[in-house]
Amino acid sequence: MIIYVLRRLVTMAVTLLVISMLIFVIIKLPPGDYLTNRLDELRSQGDPASAAKADMLRAQYGLDKPIWYQYATWVGIWPKPSGFSGLLQGDWGQSFEYDVPVSEVVGAALGMTLLINLATVIFIHVVAIPIAIYSATHRNSVGSHVITFLGYIGLATPSFLLALALLFYLNRWFGISIGGMMDPVYADQPMSMAKLGSVLSHLVVPVVVIGLAGTAGMIRRMRANLLDELNKQYTVTAKAKGLPPTRALLKYPFRIALNPFVADIGNILPHIVSGSVLVSLVLSLPTVGPILLQALKVQDQYLAGFILMFVAALTVVGMLIADLALAVLDPRIRLGQHG
Numbered sequence: 001m002i003i004y005v006l007r008r009l010v011t012m013a014v015t016l017l018v019i020s021m022l023i024f025v026i027i028k029l030p031p032g033d034y035l036t037n038r039l040d041e042l043r044s045q046g047d048p049a050s051a052a053k054a055d056m057l058r059a060q061y062g063l064d065k066p067i068w069y070q071y072a073t074w075v076g077i078w079p080k081p082s083g084f085s086g087l088l089q090g091d092w093g094q095s096f097e098y099d100v101p102v103s104e105v106v107g108a109a110l111g112m113t114l115l116i117n118l119a120t121v122i123f124i125h126v127v128a129i130p131i132a133i134y135s136a137t138h139r140n141s142v143g144s145h146v147i148t149f150l151g152y153i154g155l156a157t158p159s160f161l162l163a164l165a166l167l168f169y170l171n172r173w174f175g176i177s178i179g180g181m182m183d184p185v186y187a188d189q190p191m192s193m194a195k196l197g198s199v200l201s202h203l204v205v206p207v208v209v210i211g212l213a214g215t216a217g218m219i220r221r222m223r224a225n226l227l228d229e230l231n232k233q234y235t236v237t238a239k240a241k242g243l244p245p246t247r248a249l250l251k252y253p254f255r256i257a258l259n260p261f262v263a264d265i266g267n268i269l270p271h272i273v274s275g276s277v278l279v280s281l282v283l284s285l286p287t288v289g290p291i292l293l294q295a296l297k298v299q300d301q302y303l304a305g306f307i308l309m310f311v312a313a314l315t316v317v318g319m320l321i322a323d324l325a326l327a328v329l330d331p332r333i334r335l336g337q338h339g
């Protein structure tokens with residue numbers, strides 16, 4: 001197992017290196033960059049002081065050099081321009097639009113993004129698994145048909161549309177404002193029980209809105225997997241030997257039916273980050289989604305590059321966690337061993 005983990009860590013490092021190349025090349029594909037566009041704008045306005053600063057930043061970050069040099073200095077594997085260390089040294093670069101380091105722009109947003117994503121993943125599994133078990137074990141019942149219908153509704157409803165509807169009706173009927181992640185009065189205050197309660201209360205709606213489609217999809221897939229496993233011979237044999245129905249369900253077919261969902265852990269977190277951009281904009285959530293969208297629009301390459309690398313890191317780490325969890329869940333899987 002240790003050898004397998006070490007081998008996977010090396011593979012993860014190589015994967016992230018390749019992804020970083022693709023990210024940097026794609027960001028640089030549009031003509032120009034933020035500083036070039038800004039420089040042209042300042043010169044047209046006759047602002048020599050700001051234009052000189054833009055020229056200084058271009059030289060400082062090597063943006064006047066070839067693309068391979070810019071990539072190598074961004075990652076931190078080449079002699080760096082003055083004041084820039086690179087990603088490998090923990091320097092995420094400068095956000096040109098905000099005129100501050102990238103770490104200051106995304107610092108709080110990363111924490112909120114991870115909080116919302118973790119809460120959404122827990123919500124999807126806690127809600128979907130019991131409903132799927134009930135639907136599979138009560139096939140063709142009224143409750144099963146209702147769950148199937150609600151699943152179709154959940155899959156067909158766009159998340160941003162549901163967010164808009166909740167914003168309008170909760171405010172109109174109950175006078176509740178659900179935008180943001182806390183009441184404005186707590187924005188500049190240190191963490192306290194009251195502020196934590198405000199964050200948790202504002203967390204409910206984003207989690208439900210973002211997780212609805214994932215919950216509906218997971219219910220349908222889990223139900224189908226369980227129905228397939230319940231009809232297999234080992235389940236019939238376990239019941240014939242007198243094993244209680246609940247234990248026979250949870251110990252055998254349920255564990256096997258979980259395998260595809262555990263294996264999919266690596267895709268859930270980045271999918272939630274990329275799929276919740278519109279919801280974050282509608283609900284005014286301080287996550288990295290809107291920041292990434294704006295950074296891509298204005299070609300703020302270091303800000304956009306770091307956020308995309310953050311999502312890529314979530315993916316590869318999630319894949320490793322999924323593989324290790326599968327080995328614990330299913331004794332037939334032996335990682336790093338032959339036979």
